[in-house]
Each structure stands twice: as C-alpha cells, then as structure tokens.
Amino acid sequence: MSAGLSPIEFPAYETLRPVTELAGVILCDNPSEMTFEGTNTVVLRAPGSPTCVVVDPGPADRAHAERIAAIVGEIELILITHRHPDHTDGIDFLREFTSAPVRAVEERFCRDAQPFGDDDEVHAAGLDIIVLATPGHTADSVSLEVRSAGTGFTAPADCVVLGDTILGRDSTVLDSTDGDLGDYLGSMDRLAARADGVIGLPGHGPDVENTGRAAQVLGQHRRDRLDQIIAARAELGPDADAAAITQHIYRDVSPFLLKVAEQSTKVALRYLDRLDAADA
Numbered sequence: 001m002s003a004g005l006s007p008i009e010f011p012a013y014e015t016l017r018p019v020t021e022l023a024g025v026i027l028c029d030n031p032s033e034m035t036f037e038g039t040n041t042v043v044l045r046a047p048g049s050p051t052c053v054v055v056d057p058g059p060a061d062r063a064h065a066e067r068i069a070a071i072v073g074e075i076e077l078i079l080i081t082h083r084h085p086d087h088t089d090g091i092d093f094l095r096e097f098t099s100a101p102v103r104a105v106e107e108r109f110c111r112d113a114q115p116f117g118d119d120d121e122v123h124a125a126g127l128d129i130i131v132l133a134t135p136g137h138t139a140d141s142v143s144l145e146v147r148s149a150g151t152g153f154t155a156p157a158d159c160v161v162l163g164d165t166i167l168g169r170d171s172t173v174l175d176s177t178d179g180d181l182g183d184y185l186g187s188m189d190r191l192a193a194r195a196d197g198v199i200g201l202p203g204h205g206p207d208v209e210n211t212g213r214a215a216q217v218l219g220q221h222r223r224d225r226l227d228q229i230i231a232a233r234a235e236l237g238p239d240a241d242a243a244a245i246t247q248h249i250y251r252d253v254s255p256f257l258l259k260v261a262e263q264s265t266k267v268a269l270r271y272l273d274r275l276d277a278a279d280a
Contacts, residue, residue: 010168010206011037014067019207020199022046022127022146022158026068028058030086033256036168036204039086042161043072046126046148051076053125054100055144055161056203057090065090069097077124078111080104081163082141084175087203105133105140116142123149134165134191136184137172141165143191159199160211166191168205171218173260174267181222181271188219225249229268242266 008017013029028039041064042055051074058064069075075098080088088109091102101113103122116122118133122144130145130153144161147153164172165187174184196212208214232248233240240248242265250261 013038014064016043016071019201020159022148023161023201025201025207026064026071028061028064028090030059030061030064033254034260035086038204040201040203040205041068041090042201043068044125044127044129044146044161045072049126050074051125053077053079053122053127053129054094055079056081056087056163057094059086060089060093062093062096065093065097068094074098075100077113077122078102079116079122079129079144079161080109081144081161081165081203082138083109084138084164087163105142118142121153128153132160132190132194134163134187136174136180136187137164138175139178139180139183141187143187145194157195157198159201160191160195162200162202162208162211164203166200166202166208166211166214166218168202168208170205171221174264176263176266179263179267181226181268182274185219185222188215188222191215192219225264226268226272229265230272233269233272242269245269 011027013027016024016026018024024043026041030038039058041058043052045052052072054075078100083106102111103113103116104110105115107115116131120131122129126149128147128149132143134143135141141163143165145157146159147157192212192215198211200208200211202208228249232245242262246262246265250258
C-alpha cells in the first residue's frame, strides 16, 4: 500500500494514509483527550488484491463508515482489536455498506463469523494475519501480525496492528473494569520479543516506528510506576485509596487526566494485592 508522489502525513482525517506496503490508516475525525487526534481505522491489503481487511471501524459515526466504504472498495473481513466503543460502535454502520463478516474476541461483536483467539491465523485479502492475545488495556485486547500470504510466519512481519495496547505516544490506560497489570507486562514482553524493528499501527496517535522497542520502554515505564505506587502507599498508609495515591504521584496534570490515571492505579493496586495474597 505504497504512497504516491506526495505522501500523506499524520494527522489526515477521513483519507487513506499509506503506512507500509500492506497497511494504511483512515483517521476518524473524533479527537478528544482520550482519543488524541481520533481513532485509527486500519486498512490491510496485499498488492493487487481486489479486497481488503478493515480493522476497528471506529465510533458510532455513519459518515466515517461511509467514507471507509467509499475509499477501500470491497471489504472481505472486518477485525476488532478490543471492545471499547470508539473502536466498535461503528461496526453496524460499516455493515450497512458491506456484507463482510466481523471477527473479534468477544462474540457480541462478531457478525456472521466466529470469535478468534490467541495464535489464530486469519487469511484474507492476500494476507496472512496472526492474532496475538495482548491483554492488559482490556481483557480482550489483541494485536495483529500482518504478512503477505505465503511468505511464512517465520519471516518478519510487515506491521503489527496494535489497537490500544500500544499508542502512538504516551502510555495506554489500563481499564479498571477488566484491565490487568500482570497481563499488560506480559503483553509488553511478548511484543518486545516478536516485533523488534516492526512498524506498529496504534489505535490512536501516529505510527510506532519500532514496536519491539516501544514495548520494552513501556513495560519498564509501568514497572517504574509500580515502584512509585508502592512507595506512595508506604508513605500514605495501607488504607490510601487509588485517588489519593494517584494525586500523590501525578503532578501538574489536568483533572481529567488525573481521573484517567486513577484507573491504571486501581489496576496496579489489584495487582499488588494479588502478589501479597500469593506470598501470604
């Protein structure tokens, strides 16, 4: 999916921005403090393929779905990286323009197809795609390794579609309902081992130049943050809640971002309590 004479630079709303030979991004015009510039809908296609794979149709925005359909042509398959509505609420809007099946970890998001799981292989649009379970942000989060069909799964991937497991900048929030710090650290270790030097296509923000290196940095960042939480709880007392600990650690951030960070702190405290219980 090579660029033309005038490459399109991020951010570029509601147009297909080529990133690699096999992948491009259509950025939804839904910017916010949570979504950055907006939600990235990823388009995957082997050179010469008459069909494509669309990953994460985006929010409940019919105009975005209509734009996707107008740009990409025939959609063979729709894949979902995780359950959050800014990635999934556009499923049925896009389905108004295509009969393509939809696959996700959670059955409620699937349409005319079965859920997928870790290490499943998906073959569509001239591509071989491996589903990698990368939970932590949410329990159902996956990343997608993308290669041209027939190149072999031992060959380097063309790219990795990351959902919100790794963002184009900053660190992702661990959802306090089903996020898990232990899972997240494991996911970072997995991507660090598998994706060194591989371009990542995140759910929000610009492209990730080296997914493996980003995973190493983010894993260490989260471990450093965990040390800060341990120190804060020791200083504030064992009964300090997530809000107090978050306020103690995070300085000079907006009230909105402080509340968002509190989610990750809650998840970290659950992780520490689980470790304490295991040691008891």
